[in-house]
Amino acid sequence: MHEFKYKGNQFYCEKIKIEELAVRFGTPLYVYSYHTLVDHFLKLRNAFRSIKPLICYSVKANSNLAILRALVNIGAGLDIVSGGELYRALKAGCPPQKIVYASVGKTDKEIEEAIRSKILFFNVESAAELENINRIAGRLNRVVQAAIRINPDVEPKTHKYITTGKITNKFGIDFKNAGQMLLLRRAFPNVRLSGLHIHIGSQITESEPYVAAINKTIAFVGALRKKGIKLEYLNIGGGLGIIYNQETPQTAERFAAKILPLLRKSGLKIILEPGRFIAGNAGVLVTRVQYIKNTPKKKFIIVDAGMNDLIRPALYEAYHQVLPLNKSRGALECADVVGPICESGDFFAKERKLPKMKEGDYLAVMSAGAYGFSMSSNYNSRRRAAEVMVLEDRAIVIRKRETYEDLTEKETIPPFLSSI
Numbered sequence: 166m167h168e169f170k171y172k173g174n175q176f177y178c179e180k181i182k183i184e185e186l187a188v189r190f191g192t193p194l195y196v197y198s199y200h201t202l203v204d205h206f207l208k209l210r211n212a213f214r215s216i217k218p219l220i221c222y223s224v225k226a227n228s229n230l231a232i233l234r235a236l237v238n239i240g241a242g243l244d245i246v247s248g249g250e251l252y253r254a255l256k257a258g259c260p261p262q263k264i265v266y267a268s269v270g271k272t273d274k275e276i277e278e279a280i281r282s283k284i285l286f287f288n289v290e291s292a293a294e295l296e297n298i299n300r301i302a303g304r305l306n307r308v309v310q311a312a313i314r315i316n317p318d319v320e321p322k323t324h325k326y327i328t329t330g331k332i333t334n335k336f337g338i339d340f341k342n343a344g345q346m347l348l349l350r351r352a353f354p355n356v357r358l359s360g361l362h363i364h365i366g367s368q369i370t371e372s373e374p375y376v377a378a379i380n381k382t383i384a385f386v387g388a389l390r391k392k393g394i395k396l397e398y399l400n401i402g403g404g405l406g407i408i409y410n411q412e413t414p415q416t417a418e419r420f421a422a423k424i425l426p427l428l429r430k431s432g433l434k435i436i437l438e439p440g441r442f443i444a445g446n447a448g449v450l451v452t453r454v455q456y457i458k459n460t461p462k463k464k465f466i467i468v469d470a471g472m473n474d475l476i477r478p479a480l481y482e483a484y485h486q487v488l489p490l491n492k493s494r495g496a497l498e499c500a501d502v503v504g505p506i507c508e509s510g511d512f513f514a515k516e517r518k519l520p521k522m523k524e525g526d527y528l529a530v531m532s533a534g535a536y537g538f539s540m541s542s543n544y545n546s547r548r549r550a551a552e553v554m555v556l557e558d559r560a561i562v563i564r565k566r567e568t569y570e571d572l573t574e575k576e577t578i579p580p581f582l583s584s585i
């Protein structure tokens with residue numbers, strides 16, 4: 166469910182005609198629906214209400230401060246993966262005790278910042294990192310909490326680039342080594358190993374991989390208990406899939422029905438880290454048709470957004486629905502929707518049936534709320550898009566379009582090059 170719909174021939178976000186936003190703010194433009202965003206968070210919270218988990222929205226999916234604040238305001242915690250995300254999380258007003266921090270490559274500086282900020286815990290991804298956190302916490306005279314990120318070696322049935330819980334992936338620690346770490350926990354007096362974390366991948370549409378990973382992990386918790394090792398938290402990560410095309414992903418309710426019995430049995434406090442599930446369908450990328458190009462083999466609709474704005478098709482051959490903001494024109498035609506960038510990977514849709522488009526028409530690239538703007542870049546010296554949040558009949562710019570000056574602001578021409 167989302168709040169992007171046609172009323173007559175016009176495409177709306179909540180109560181606003183998106184074409185008006187395109188004219189007013191220019192394109193490419195990210196448009197987010199506040200109600201959709203919040204609704205997805207509440208659906209998940211409601212489905213799991215019987216165990217009252219801490220739901221830490223994954224900041225990397227969409228890290229705009231307004232998005233973070235909207236979720237923090239209704240009780241979300243945040244899942245971070247860098248010092249920059251910690252900065253954003255705190256700036257958005259997230260209580261530090263609701264922040265969890267994963268990443269295979271946390272630097273000393275990032276670890277220190279997180280310790281000083283008093284986050285809830287680190288999700289530790291290697292023995293070397295555990296030693297490092299222990300050393301830094303010792304230096305700061307602190308005892309910090311950590312969960313061991315387990316690599317449960319399950320197949321999540323998703324794109325290979327977003328699979329993270331197979332033993333050949335760089336993430337997490339296998340059960341055997343995790344067991345060793347826990348047995349040796351007294352060697353790390355400044356870290357309290359109080360939980361386990363799993364995050365097996367992204368855009369997972371079935372519950373089986375979760376059930377498999379959680380079952381393995383809970384069996385491990387049981388074995389640890391027998392050895393006198395008691396844990397407090399189980400963080401089951403994120404990864405819940407959404408509808409981009411023909412997927413039939415599990416609803417929050419059905420997902421909960423499958424895994425709640427397992428989670429209850431564990432007796433542990435549960436943490437969830439959804440990103441895409443919350444933000445994915447809460448945003449679209451609006452773009453303007455620049456040219457129509459007919460070649461002997463194909464018709465190209467060349468638009469003003471590019472892979473620098475939304476890289477998912479180029480990176481994962483991801484499918485995104487593309488819809489006209491005004492669907493009054495009749496006959497459908499088959500076309501590729503492509504951007505202006507000098508790469509053949511710069512496309513949004515291939516061989517797609519769309520109403521006949523002309524220059525100046527607008528299109529919405531759907532389901533662009535997660536891993537859209539947050540993965541955008543300045544490639545081809547393109548200014549990053551503006552972002553707008555819609556609340557019913559109000560639209561507020563939550564990130565201004567970048568300027569040309571922004572592009573070169575951090576650059577310097579060295580003195581020895583100054584004479585021309």
Ligand SMILES: *Cc1c(COP(=O)(O)O)cnc(C)c1O
Nearest residue numbers: 223267367403404438439440441
């Ligand atoms: C990216 C990430 C998530 C969120 O993944 P989604 O597929 O967007 O739900 C959660 N936890 C960790 C550790 C991550 O790296």
